[in-house]
Amino acid sequence: SAVISQKPSRDICQRGTSLTIQCQVDSQVTMMFWYRQQPGQSLTLIATANQGSEATYESGFVIDKFPISRPNLTFSTLTVSNMSPEDSSIYLCSGRLAVDNEQFFGPGTRLTVL
Amino acid sequence: ILNVEQSPQSLHVQEGDSTNFTCSFPSSNFYALHWYRWETAKSPEALFVMTLNGDEKKKGRISATLNTKEGYSYLYIKGSQPEDSATYLCAPSMYSGGGADGLTFGKGTHLIIQP
Numbered sequence A: 001s002a003v004i005s006q007k008p009s010r011d012i013c014q015r016g017t018s019l020t021i022q023c024q025v026d027s028q029v030t031m032m033f034w035y036r037q038q039p040g041q042s043l044t045l046i047a048t049a050n051q052g053s054e055a056t057y058e059s060g061f062v063i064d065k066f067p068i069s070r071p072n073l074t075f076s077t078l079t080v081s082n083m084s085p086e087d088s089s090i091y092l093c094s095g096r097l098a099v100d101n102e103q104f105f106g107p108g109t110r111l112t113v114l
Numbered sequence B: 001i002l003n004v005e006q007s008p009q010s011l012h013v014q015e016g017d018s019t020n021f022t023c024s025f026p027s028s029n030f031y032a033l034h035w036y037r038w039e040t041a042k043s044p045e046a047l048f049v050m051t052l053n054g055d056e057k058k059k060g061r062i063s064a065t066l067n068t069k070e071g072y073s074y075l076y077i078k079g080s081q082p083e084d085s086a087t088y089l090c091a092p093s094m095y096s097g098g099g100a101d102g103l104t105f106g107k108g109t110h111l112i113i114q115p
Helices: none
Strands: A004-007 A010-013 A019-025 A031-037 A044-049 A068-072 A075-080 A089-096 A103-105 A109-113 B005-007 B010-014 B019-024 B030-038 B045-050 B056-059 B062-067 B072-077 B086-094 B109-114
Touching: A004 A089, A019 A031, A019 A089, A031 A075, A044 A068, A044 A075, A075 A089, B005 B086, B010 B019, B019 B109, B030 B072, B045 B056, B045 B062, B072 B086
Parallel strands: A010 A109, B010 B109
Antiparallel strands: A004 A019, A019 A075, A031 A044, A031 A089, A068 A075, A089 A103, A089 A109, B005 B019, B019 B072, B030 B045, B030 B086, B056 B062, B062 B072, B086 B109
């Protein structure tokens, strides 16, 4: 199994600012992902964080809005840029030990944008 | 975008009763199905990863079955306890040639166990 931690656990931000969320895994995971859950919605995949290269974004998500870094196998960051109230969500980091193994989640970052 | 349906959306069950709910997903290019339990303010907890048609998995009072040909999975909870109250999420992953994609989640079944 893997234990995933995220910082911050929650934040309240002003419109137009940016927030960087950090994700740390206690094991070397092969894959890392970023998800968000908007109020009343399902968990939605934002992107796959690739080590040492640009993240792979899902339809509807772009690098300018959600820049992602993954400098090594155990750490990744997600930035929510130029925030608006619609970005208020829970953002979760996730890691998978191998392609067909369990996928583990962090506790999430609860973001409120005013 | 995958269409993942979970039903019912919410469920109230008396303590001690058994219950079940459904996840349906596209059957083409199926790779694996994941079930999670998510309690408020905690990490989603992985319950099962299922890959084979007809697979059945069990973890204590919770079990799950998988039908990949028709694209559905059932989650069963036997003798519900208050600590079972949570949102149960299912997520299929599909084969993309290079391996499994990231998970696409349903909206979940919100289970409340009433004492």
